[in-house]
Amino acid sequence: MDSLRQHIEEIIPLTDAEFDHVQSFFTLKKxxxxxxxxxxxxxxxxxxxxxxxxxxxFYVDEQGKEYIVQFAKAGWWMSDYEAFFKQGKASMFIECLVAGEVLYATLDAREQLSKELHQMEHFFRVKLTNGYVAQQQRIKLLLSSTPQQRYEAFARLYPDLLQQVPKKLIAEYLGVSRETLSRLYAG
Amino acid sequence: MDSLRQHIEEIIPLTDAEFDHVQSFFTLKKxxxxxxxxxxxxxxxxxxxxxxxxxxxFYVDEQGKEYIVQFAKAGWWMSDYEAFFKQGKASMFIECLVAGEVLYATLDAREQLSKELHQMEHFFRVKLTNGYVAQQQRIKLLLSSTPQQRYEAFARLYPDLLQQVPKKLIAEYLGVSRETLSRLYAG
DNA sequence: AAAATCGTGTGATCCAAATCACACGATAAT
DNA sequence: ATTATCGTGTGATTTGGATCACACGATTTT
Incomplete structure (x- = not known):
């Protein structure tokens, strides 16, 4: 649980007692x-x-094609956030590509922590702000860029994922076919 | 400034004194x-x-093509949020299509209000949460849908904008050419 | 060790949407 | 009032990327 504390304290300070409380809402899972x-x-x-x-x-359309909404690695939050926040049914899947560990918590945890500790509400607001900006950049990229530019942007942002994730999945993230992606760094 | 109070009180309660304080950070502009x-x-x-x-x-690419990131009407917030939050230079334009009034405030206002009034931090977190979910839906739409489906989704979400905004601009929002959009509701 | 599946490259074909081009009524500008 | 330019539809042509098809080495599975 040490990395949880580190993760939160990048943004807000917490006393030991406060952190203990925060911690109690999270469960570890391999x-x-x-x-x-x-x-x-x-x-x-x-x-x-x-x-x-x-x-x-990721999600799957009627024809069975898959589209990746988000990759996640250490330090990132993930969920089917539409369903999570609205407490509805998932329209997406979350799959582990490389084994590891996660901490999980409920929406109640988020809301209660935000209510009890002003700093935690601040923490979540900062995280959401960053996520909002990142998504906006993604929207801009999807709206106006060529497969080439998308690939380059991805390589710049996530050089590590480029190595560890099959190109097929990167294509699903970029909204480009596997074949087109393959021809990009060939040509 | 009445509508500001209404807008905020849809999410959190404010005393008169609190609202006065909040209000003092906003300026009206025609x-x-x-x-x-x-x-x-x-x-x-x-x-x-x-x-x-x-x-x-909206923003403009090297070839001069325009892409609309967001429309805004009464009750919506807008800015070049990437630049606003990072306090950098704008990569976008904001243009008025139909005359009206806006309230504006600085990043400092947002941060100070969030700090002083826990409820205001809550307010901004809720707004960001909604914005985050909306953007995620947009990303899914851009990744996987046909022009037809995009148009239908837009018509469902914003029937009013469909009326008041030139189709050319709707095309720029959907990431589709003006001509293709025109042929959708013809055929 | 053999068989199946996965990840990836690459050629050939196809197609949806972009681009180019023009028309024409409706606004807006001079 | 006359001249631009705006908004929109629609035809003809082009094209970038999807799709289909196959190859082949590297992992996995049995």
């Missing part, structure tokens, strides 16, 4: 490769803070 | 059609809460 944390149709009870491993949050 | 609130390259000092009128937040 995750195997190919394990699913969320399946389409599930009640989304939890959000996850990744401690290690790599994960993908 | 905006004419075709007026720009933000220009590419500007320091983005403010975020805007729309009271009336319609606005577009």
């Amino acid at each position: 995750v195997r490769k190919h394990q699913y944390l969320v399946n389409e149709g599930d009640e989304v009870k939890y959000e996850y803070l990744v401690l290690s491993g790599i994960y993908r949050v | 905006v004419r059609k075709h007026q720009y609130l933000v220009n590419e390259g500007d320091e983005v000092k403010y975020e805007y809460l729309v009271l009336s009128g319609i606005y577009r937040v």
Whole structure:
């Protein structure tokens, strides 16, 4: 649970007592490769803070094509956030690509911590602010860029994922076919 | 300033004294059609809460093509949020499409209010949460849907904008050419 | 060790949407 | 009132990327 404290204290200070309280809302879980944390149709009870491993949050369209909304690695939060925040059914899957550990907590945890500790509300607001900006950048990229530019942006942002994740999945994240992606760094 | 209070009290309660304080951070501005609130390259000092009128937040690529990141109407917040939060230069423009009024405030206002009033931090967190979910839906739409589906989703979400905004601009929001959009509801 | 599946490259074909081009009524500007 | 330019539809042409198809070495599975 040490990394949880570090993670939070990058943004706000916590006393030992406060951290103990925060901690009590989180549960540790080991995750195997190919394990699913969320399946389409599930009640989304939890959000996850990744401690290690790599994960993908994705959905599947009627034709069975898969689209990756988010990758997640150490220090990132993930969930089917639409379903999580609205407490509805998942429209997405979360799959572990590289084994690791996660901490999970409920929406109640988030809300209660935010209520009890002003700093924790601040913490979540800062995280959301960053997430909002990152998503906006992604929207801009999807709206206006060529496959080439998308690939370059991805390589710049996540050089590590480029190594550890199959190109097929990177294509699913970029919204480009596997073949087109393959021809990019060839040409 | 009445609508500001209403807007905030949809989410949190405020005493008169608290609201007075909140209010003091906001300034009213009338905006004419075709007026720009933000220009590419500007320091983005403010975020805007729309009271009336319609606005577009957009950017322009190297070839001069325009892409709309966000429309805004009464009750919506807008800015070049990447630049606003990071206090950097704008990469986008904000243009008024239908004349109206906005309230504007600085990043300092947001941060100070969040610090002084726990409820205001809550307010901003809730707003960001909603924005985050909305953006995620947009990302999913951009990743996987056909022009047809994008148009239908837009029509469902914003039937009013469909009426008041030129189709050309809706095309720029959907990431589709004007011509393709035009052929959708013809066929 | 053999068989299946996975990850990846690459050629050939196809197609949806972009681009180019023009028309024409409706606003807006001079 | 006359001249621009705006908003929109629609035809013709082009094209970038999807799709289909196959190859082949590297992992996994049995």
